[in-house]
Amino acid sequence: MISLTPRKEIPLTLTLMTPLVAIALTLVVGAAIFGILGYDPLAALYQFFIAPVSRPYQVADLFVKACPLIIIASGLVFAYRANVWNIGAEGQLILGAMAAGFVALTWPNLPGPVMMPAMIIAGMLGGLAWGMIPALLKTRFNTNEILVSLMLTYVAVLFIDWTVRGPWRDPMSFGFPLTPMYADAALISRVELPGIGRLGQLHWGVAGALIFALAAWFMLSRSILGFQVKVMGDAPRAGRFAGFSPAMVTIMVMGISGGAAGLAGMVEVSANIGQLQPDISFGYGFTAIIVAFLARLNPLAVIIAGLVVALAELGGDSAQIALAMPKVVTGVFKGILLFMLLAGETFNRYHVTFSLPHRARMQGDSDA
C-alpha cells in the first residue's frame, strides 16, 4: 500500500528536481522497453537524444521544432491553471493556419507590413473561434469541454483535408492536395546573421515564440486576469465569493489557449511549409499538453520544456531513419514522461510511504 501525508511546505529544491528526476526515470524505463522489444537500448537512446543535436545547426533546428510547442503550451497553461481542460489545441492550430492561409491566398498582393500582422491576427482569431465552441457550449449547456474540444480536432483535420483537395486547391498542382504557394510577404523569413549566415532552419517565428512565452508569463503572474485564473483553479469557491465569474474565466482561458494554438498554426505554415496541405501539424497540439505539464504550468519554464520535448520529437525522426522504428515510438516516451511528471507531482506535495496492507483491519471489517 502507498500512503500519502500532505507536506506542510514544499522545498524549492524538490520543485526544481521533480522534472529532472522525471526525465531521468523516463530514459531508464524507455531504454528498458526498447531492450525488451529487441532494440539495442543504448543505440536507441543515442539516436533519440544525442544524434539530433550532434551538429551546431541542429541545435537551431531544435528551436524550430520547439517553436509551435512553446506557443501552444504558453496558452494551455492558462486553461489548465483554471482547471479547464482544452485538449483540442491540435484542431485550433489547424483552424488558425487556415484562417491565416485565407488572408494570404485571398489578398496575395498585400504589402509585407500589412500582410504579416493581418495573418497573425487571422491565425489567432481562427484558433480562438474554434476554441470558443467548447467554451460556449460548456458555459451555456454545461457540456464537457474535454470531449467537445477533442471531437472538434477530428472535424478540423477533415475540414482542412476537404479545403485543400477542393475549393482551395491550386489548379496548377497536378492534382496534389496543395494550395498555391504563399507570396513572399506572407512567409516568415529565416534568421541570417552577418558573417555567419543562416543557422539551419532557424526562422524569426522562434523569436516570436520566446516573446509570446514571456508575455504569457507576465500576464499570468502580474495581471488581474492571471490572478483570476489561478484563484478559479485552486479555490473556485473563494473565487466565486470574490465575485469572479467561472463562465467568464472559462471563456477567457479557452480564448487564450485557442488563440495561441491558432498563432502556432500560422507560424508553422508561414515559416516551414509556405502553403496549406492536409498535414500541417505532427500532433503539436497534443504534444504541447506534455510541454505544459513538464513546465509545471509555468510559461517561462515552457521554453525549456518545449526544447526538451522537441528533442524527443527530433529523436523520433532519427530513430525512425537509423533503427527503422515506427514514428509513433516518440509517443511511448511522451506518455512515460507525463506519467513520471504526474507521479513526481505527488512526491512533491506529499510524503509518500510504502507499507504492507493492514490485514487485521480488513478482517475486522468483514466480521462486522
Added chain:
Amino acid sequence: MLEDLILTVLMTSVPLVYAATGELIVERSGVLNLGVEGMMLMGAVSAFGIAMVSGSLVLGVIAGGLAGMLTAALFGILVLGFATNQVATGLALTIFGAGLSGLLGAPLIGHAIEGLPVLRIPFLSELPTVGKLVFSHDLMAYGAVILVAAVAYFLKRTRAGLVLRAIGDNHDSAHALGYSVLGVRFMAVLFGGLMAGFGGAYLPLMLTPHWAEGMTAGRGWIALALVVFASWMPWRVLVGALIFGGITIMQLAGQARGWTIPSQFLSMLPYLATIVVLVLISRNREFSLANSPACLGRAFHAGK
C-alpha cells in the same frame, strides 16, 4: 441489402458497447479514465498479434482483454496509489497506448486474418430476416448484450454494486463505513481496462481483418461521450452505441451510393453527432446529473 446494412450497424456498435460499459463502471466508482482510446489500441494490437501467431481467435480476444487490463493497471496505480490528476493521467495513458501499440504493431502491418466464427443457432438462424438479424452474429456481439444486462443487474440488484455506487457518490462516507475505497476503485479500473481491451480486440479481429496504427480513430473518446449520453445507466449505452453505429455506417453507405456531399463531411458525422448529443443531454442538468457519480474525478487518500 437492408438486412446487411443493419447487420453492419450492429457490428460497428459492438466495440463501443464494450468500451463504454467498462468506462461506465469505472466512472460509477468515482474515477474518470480518459485513457480508453489508449487501452483499446493496446487491446487491438495484442489481440491481432496473438491471434495471428496462435491461429486462435479466442486466444486473441483474451490477449486483447488482458492487454487492456494491464494498461489500466498502470493508470490505477498512478491515480489511486499516487493520487495523480485523473484527467492528465488519462491523457498520458492515451498517448502512451497509441505509441506503444504502434511500436508493437509495426511488424503486423500488412497481415490479415479471418474473423471470429459466427455462432449460428440451429433453425432460428435460418428464419428469413429475423434469422439473419437476430440469430447470426459473432459470439462477441451476443457477449456485448449479456455484458450490459450483467452490469445493469450488478449495479442495481447486488450488494457489491451498491458499495461501488456508494464509493462513487461519497468516498469519505464509504471509507468511514469501512469499505476499501481504493481497492474497489482499482478493481473497477481493471474491469474498465478489460472491457476496453475486448472492444479494441473486436476491431482487427472482426470489423477490419488487419491492424493499422491508431485504428480506433476516436472510438475510445466516443465511448467516453456515450457514458455521458447514457447518463451512467447501462441500458442507455446500448441505445447510444446503436445510434453511433448507425451514423458511422450512414456515411459509408452514403459514399457507396455516390451522395454528392464530399466524403470529408460525411466522415465528420460521428464526431459532430457526439457534440450534438452531448449538448442535448447536458443542457438538462437534472436529467444528465441525476445518476452522475458525485465524486467523479476527485482523488481520495485516507489520511485526508
